[in-house]
Amino acid sequence: MRKESREFLEKYLNTASPTGFEYPGQQIWLDYIKPSIDDYISDTYGTVVGIVNPKADYKVVIEAHADEISWFVSYITDDGYIYLKRNGGSDHQIAPSKRVNIHTPKGVVKAVFGWPAIHIRNPQKEETPTMKNIFLDCGCGSKKEVEKLGVHVGCVATFEDEVIMLNNRYFAGRALDNKIGGFVIAEVARALKQSKKKLPFGLYIVNSVQEEIGLRGAEMISRRIKPDLAIVTDVTHDTNAPMYDKKSQGDTKTGAGPVLTYGPAVHNNVLKMLIETANRKKIKFQRDTVARSTGTDTDAFAYSGMGVASALISVPLKYMHTTVEMVHKDDIDSAIKLMYEFLLQVKAGTDFRYIK
Numbered sequence: 001m002r003k004e005s006r007e008f009l010e011k012y013l014n015t016a017s018p019t020g021f022e023y024p025g026q027q028i029w030l031d032y033i034k035p036s037i038d039d040y041i042s043d044t045y046g047t048v049v050g051i052v053n054p055k056a057d058y059k060v061v062i063e064a065h066a067d068e069i070s071w072f073v074s075y076i077t078d079d080g081y082i083y084l085k086r087n088g089g090s091d092h093q094i095a096p097s098k099r100v101n102i103h104t105p106k107g108v109v110k111a112v113f114g115w116p117a118i119h120i121r122n123p124q125k126e127e128t129p130t131m132k133n134i135f136l137d138c139g140c141g142s143k144k145e146v147e148k149l150g151v152h153v154g155c156v157a158t159f160e161d162e163v164i165m166l167n168n169r170y171f172a173g174r175a176l177d178n179k180i181g182g183f184v185i186a187e188v189a190r191a192l193k194q195s196k197k198k199l200p201f202g203l204y205i206v207n208s209v210q211e212e213i214g215l216r217g218a219e220m221i222s223r224r225i226k227p228d229l230a231i232v233t234d235v236t237h238d239t240n241a242p243m244y245d246k247k248s249q250g251d252t253k254t255g256a257g258p259v260l261t262y263g264p265a266v267h268n269n270v271l272k273m274l275i276e277t278a279n280r281k282k283i284k285f286q287r288d289t290v291a292r293s294t295g296t297d298t299d300a301f302a303y304s305g306m307g308v309a310s311a312l313i314s315v316p317l318k319y320m321h322t323t324v325e326m327v328h329k330d331d332i333d334s335a336i337k338l339m340y341e342f343l344l345q346v347k348a349g350t351d352f353r354y355i356k
């Protein structure tokens with residue numbers, strides 16, 4: 001990975017972008033892709049779209065989601081403890097003993113998820129962390145003191161963990177779901193610009209907000225762009241890590257290439273083209289299936305307007321929605337290559353319908 005690319009990825013990952021409050025990350029992402037695009041859109045709720053060939057009629061989207069899971073401050077007790085609601089699928093099981101940043105009008109306030117000592121717990125019936133019993137402590141003795149720091153109901157909190165590298169092979173940290181997708185599409189745009197290849201269509205590089213609470217940003221922007229084709233990125237589980245079940249969850253692994261998903265929202269003719277590209281360019285990939293929807297922004301694009309031919313490229317990831325999500329650097333490179341080579345195959349006006 002290029003030094004500048006890695007610096008961008010680390011800065012982007014370390015910048016808090018909670019669902020509904022994505023703009024700090026979005027600004028970093030837009031600044032990075034600006035040299036690779038002709039124009040951009042930023043919509044009302046913060047989705048950012050880089051555009052190459054904005055005048056072209058045929059429109060192709062490559063997409064990622066920009067938001068990260070977080071917590072909302074929902075109740076402050078009289079003695080200064082803070083109870084939370086989820087903003088996205090935040091994991092109560094990993095919370096105790098973690099440090100967080102509460103984002104307030106007065107800046108970041110540090111806090112910790114406290115937890116009763118092992119000494120006083122009954123080993124026969126230990127309580128597990130739930131939304132009812134986890135709480136934040138920001139070092140205050142009263143609600144008044146908490147409020148004086150700037151914390152109020154409605155502030156968002158994110159885990160403070162920043163990205164690290166393990167064995168010079170894995171990025172580990174929070175929000176790799178799905179800022180790694182934002183990185184992939186940014187690097188595809190950069191590679192296209194560098195190659196000086198002229199695309200015969202309009203390319204829309206979309207970094208959507210609010211995926212973690214129901215694909216909302218993609219829903220909004222798909223209606224605005226009205227694309228002819230959409231290739232969506234997200235992350236998917238490494239089911240070879242401990243405690244997963246391959247029989248029910250499929251067999252996908254970090255380091256073994258991007259995952260291509262079969263499911264009704266994924267258009268078979270687009271998927272076929274992706275697989276042919278991967279085979280021709282000798283890019284390793286894996287297969288997975290979904291029952292019903294993909295649960296990713298693919299669904300939002302596929303079912304927008306009168307239906308948009310869509311497919312999903314997933315980067316396999318360990319420990320989703322924890323602060324130690326892990327992504328293999330080879331999978332990042334392969335996802336970039338697959339998307340780049342695929343785009344070079346797309347002809348303007350391609351009609352993906354099954355029956356003509």
Ligand SMILES: [Zn+2]
Binds near residue numbers: 212
């Ligand atoms: Zn997620």
